[in-house]
Amino acid sequence: MVESLLCDAKTCVYNAARKCTAPTINIVGGTTKNGSDTYCATFTEDRDQVFSDKSTMIGDLEVSSFDDAPSVSCNAVNCTYNDNNKCYAAGVKILGPKDTAIGSTECQTFRPE
Numbered sequence: 204m205v206e207s208l209l210c211d212a213k214t215c216v217y218n219a220a221r222k223c224t225a226p227t228i229n230i231v232g233g234t235t236k237n238g239s240d241t242y243c244a245t246f247t248e249d250r251d252q253v254f255s256d257k258s259t260m261i262g263d264l265e266v267s268s269f270d271d272a273p274s275v276s277c278n279a280v281n282c283t284y285n286d287n288n289k290c291y292a293a294g295v296k297i298l299g300p301k302d303t304a305i306g307s308t309e310c311q312t313f314r315p316e
């Protein structure tokens with residue numbers, strides 16, 4: 204079970220001060236042996252800017268007190284941390300420097316078996 208997750212995809216609707224507020228996420232990678240081929244399929248661009256400033260609050264949620272990490276499903280079967288399409292890394296980091304499309308995110312924690 205993933206205990207912490209940090210994500211740089213700041214334009215994702217679920218991103219609040221680099222924490223992921225989605226209850227579950229889905230990472231896609233298939234049979235890749237390279238983390239750059241993985242991406243977060245749960246990424247959803249916050250086009251409508253529903254929450255204009257998510258650095259401290261997201262809706263009624265105080266970001267500083269939010270410590271949950273999502274349950275992570277993942278089909279990158281060649282990753283060390285993948286067991287039966289679930290992620291068992293203690294901490295996961297998602298990259299998203301050009302984060303306006305799903306495919307530009309990446310699981311940096313991917314480690315080939």
Ligand code: SF4
Pocket residue numbers: 210211212215216217218219222223224225228243244245246247297299308
């Ligand atoms: S890109 Fe994925 S991990 Fe990052 S905040 Fe969005 S749903 Fe969560």
Ligand code: SF4
Pocket residue numbers: 230232241275276277278279282283284285286289290291292295310311312313314
């Ligand atoms: S660390 Fe591995 S198993 Fe976990 S989400 Fe990333 S690619 Fe998938």
